[in-house]
Amino acid sequence: EVQLVESGGGLVQPGRSLRLSCAASGFIFDNSAMHWVRQAPGKGLEWVSGISWNSGSIGYADSVRGRFTISRDNARNSLYLQMNSLRAEDTALYYCAKNMSPYCGGDCRPNAVDHWGQGTLVTVSS
Amino acid sequence: DIQMTQSPASLPASVGDRVTITCRTSHSINTYINWYQQKPGKAPKLLVYSASNLPSGVPSRFSGSGFGTDFNLTISSLQREDFATYYCQQSYSTPPFGQGTKVEI
Numbered sequence: 001e002v003q004l005v006e007s008g009g010g011l012v013q014p015g016r017s018l019r020l021s022c023a024a025s026g027f028i029f030d031n032s033a034m035h036w037v038r039q040a041p042g043k044g045l046e047w048v049s050g051i052s053w054n055s056g057s058i059g060y061a062d063s064v065r066g067r068f069t070i071s072r073d074n075a076r077n078s079l080y081l082q083m084n085s086l087r088a089e090d091t092a093l094y095y096c097a098k099n100m101s102p103y104c105g106g107d108c109r110p111n112a113v114d115h116w117g118q119g120t121l122v123t124v125s126s
Numbered sequence: 127d128i129q130m131t132q133s134p135a136s137l138p139a140s141v142g143d144r145v146t147i148t149c150r151t152s153h154s155i156n157t158y159i160n161w162y163q164q165k166p167g168k169a170p171k172l173l174v175y176s177a178s179n180l181p182s183g184v185p186s187r188f189s190g191s192g193f194g195t196d197f198n199l200t201i202s203s204l205q206r207e208d209f210a211t212y213y214c215q216q217s218y219s220t221p222p223f224g225q226g227t228k229v230e231i
Contacts, residue, residue: 037223045162045170045213045223061220095169105158105217112160112215114181116169 002026002115004096009120012086020120022079022096027115030054030074033099035110036081038092039119048094049081050108059108064090086124093119128153132214132224139204139229147199147227149214154194158217161190161199164226165210173212174199204229 008020020036036048049060049070058070069082079096096117097110105111129152139145149159157177162170172181174190177197187202201208209231214224 044211044226045164045215047220047222100175105222107220109217109220109222110160110215111158111217112172112175113162113170114172114175116171118169 002098004098004115004117006094006096006117006120009094009122011123011125013126014087014124016086017082017084018086018122020081020083020094020096020122022117024077024079024096024098027098029072029077031102033057033102033104033108033111034072034079035097035099035104035113036070036079037095037097037110037113037116038090038122039095040089040092043092046092047109050099050104050110051079052104052108053102057104057108059104083122086122088124091122091124093121095119128155128216128219130214130216130219130224132227134227135225137227137229138231139209140231141204141206143201143204145201145204145229147212147214147229149192149197149199149216149224151195151197151216151218153218155216155218157193159190159192159197160215162213162215163208163210164213170213201229 035050097113098115161174164170
């Protein structure tokens with residue numbers, strides 16, 4: 001059974017940093033591109049960042065480019081999101097998401113996401 | 127950049143209804159569109175990939191169609207558990223997700 005378990009969320013002040021982690025199991029991790037997708041309270045889905053199976057292709061939404069960094073450790077079956085210079089508008093539930101294929105779409109956007117974690121909540125507030 | 131419009135935003139319906147949700151793109155995306163269902167408090171679930179393919183376990187009352195710029199997600203006979211929000215998603219431009227359609231009683 002595929003499992004994606006996010007951690008690292010919490011309450012943080014504007015301008016500070018946070019690092020999210022996603023522990024993957026139940027599938028061959030380096031056979032899949034991976035993504036972070038977020039959802040602000042009461043809002044729709046927003047793709048944040050994606051990374052191909054070998055980290056050779058990485059992409060970011062304009063809203064986070066230059067502030068967030070995605071990475072993965074295939075030996076540890078783990079995905080990460082380093083979030084710097086956090087803003088109030090980054091407040092959201094952050095989902096770890098598994099791409100159906102090892103490769104991303106253009107700019108490493110999702111092809112199709114066939115499994116999702118339950119999310120970790122990030123709240124940016126003073 | 128490719129623009130994508132999902133409609134309607136809200137869809138009142140009843141059990142047994144046939145419902146259709148549409149996504150339209152400004153340029154052709156071939157069949158590179160996927161559909162997700164999200165229930166309150168839950169993670170999204172993949173319903174249809176590559177326009178018309180159902181993952182294992184998705185009920186056959188769900189179907190996807192379309193090619194190029196116009197795509198539909200159809201529920202042939204709405205069940206109580208289908209009241210949820212549905213999103214289309216493409217991989218050609220950002221943002222990849224549509225605005226969502228809430229199917230409600």
